[in-house]
Amino acid sequence: MPTSMRTNATNFAKAGLLGLTALSFAMPTAAMAQRDPAYAAARANGAIGEKMDGYLGVVGNQDASIRKLVADLNIKRRANYTQRAQSQNATIEEYAFTQGCVLINRTQPGEKYQAPGGNWQTRGAGAPQRDPRCP
Amino acid sequence: MNSPKLTACFRFAKTCSRQGGLHTRPRGAVRWPVLMAIPLGLGGCIQVNAPDEAIVIELNINIRQEVIYQLAADVRDNIDENPDIF
Numbered sequence: 629m630p631t632s633m634r635t636n637a638t639n640f641a642k643a644g645l646l647g648l649t650a651l652s653f654a655m656p657t658a659a660m661a662q663r664d665p666a667y668a669a670a671r672a673n674g675a676i677g678e679k680m681d682g683y684l685g686v687v688g689n690q691d692a693s694i695r696k697l698v699a700d701l702n703i704k705r706r707a708n709y710t711q712r713a714q715s716q717n718a719t720i721e722e723y724a725f726t727q728g729c730v731l732i733n734r735t736q737p738g739e740k741y742q743a744p745g746g747n748w749q750t751r752g753a754g755a756p757q758r759d760p761r762c763p
Numbered sequence: 764m765n766s767p768k769l770t771a772c773f774r775f776a777k778t779c780s781r782q783g784g785l786h787t788r789p790r791g792a793v794r795w796p797v798l799m800a801i802p803l804g805l806g807g808c809i810q811v812n813a814p815d816e817a818i819v820i821e822l823n824i825n826i827r828q829e830v831i832y833q834l835a836a837d838v839r840d841n842i843d844e845n846p847d848i849f
Contacts, residue, residue, distance in 0.1 A: 708845060725831065726834040729831075
């Protein structure tokens with residue numbers, strides 16, 4: 629095989645590979661994007677926690693970047709709850725509350741969540757304290 | 764061959780009489796059906812005067828709890844479909 633042809637072939641292969649990688653990046657971000665690293669870190673170190681009402685809360689005094697992160701995510705959550713509640717013939721509060729129940733249930737050990745009394749708790753190895761109305 | 768039919772009839776009869784009892788109970792406010800019902804021998808049912816408000820509150824609580832349980836499945840799907848915001 630001449631050198632020029634070989635480089636052409638490798639270039640073509642490279643382009644194909646690039647295209648595939650681009651596709652595989654583009655598809656999951658549209659369908660199943662994962663948590664933003666800053667959000668994941670704030671959850672892990674207990675700066676933010678899951679509230680009973682289905683929204684995120686800032687635990688104690690945190691800097692402005694954390695507060696903005698929480699506010700932005702809560703706006704997205706509210707839009708999501710509004711849409712899903714409508715399709716389920718429920719109120720936004722009912723949907724958000726149920727979501728909160730499940731989100732608190734799914735917190736990882738070390739993460740913060742709001743107990744029925746309203747105070748922040750750190751999730752341990754056992755089940756979290758939840759509202760008696762939770763499913 | 765006749766006996767299954769008979770039992771079926773009995774079940775229907777039971778359900779009907781139960782439903783009739785429920786319908787006649789909160790009827791305190793409406794007088795016309797009361798007058799019509801007396802000749803039919805349902806006078807005893809009409810004497811029960813349940814307060815309407817209490818019934819309404821109880822229903823609201825039941826519906827709320829039921830809604831939360833019905834939403835549980837959709838809420839779990841929601842987390843899987845939108846992992847970036849949860």
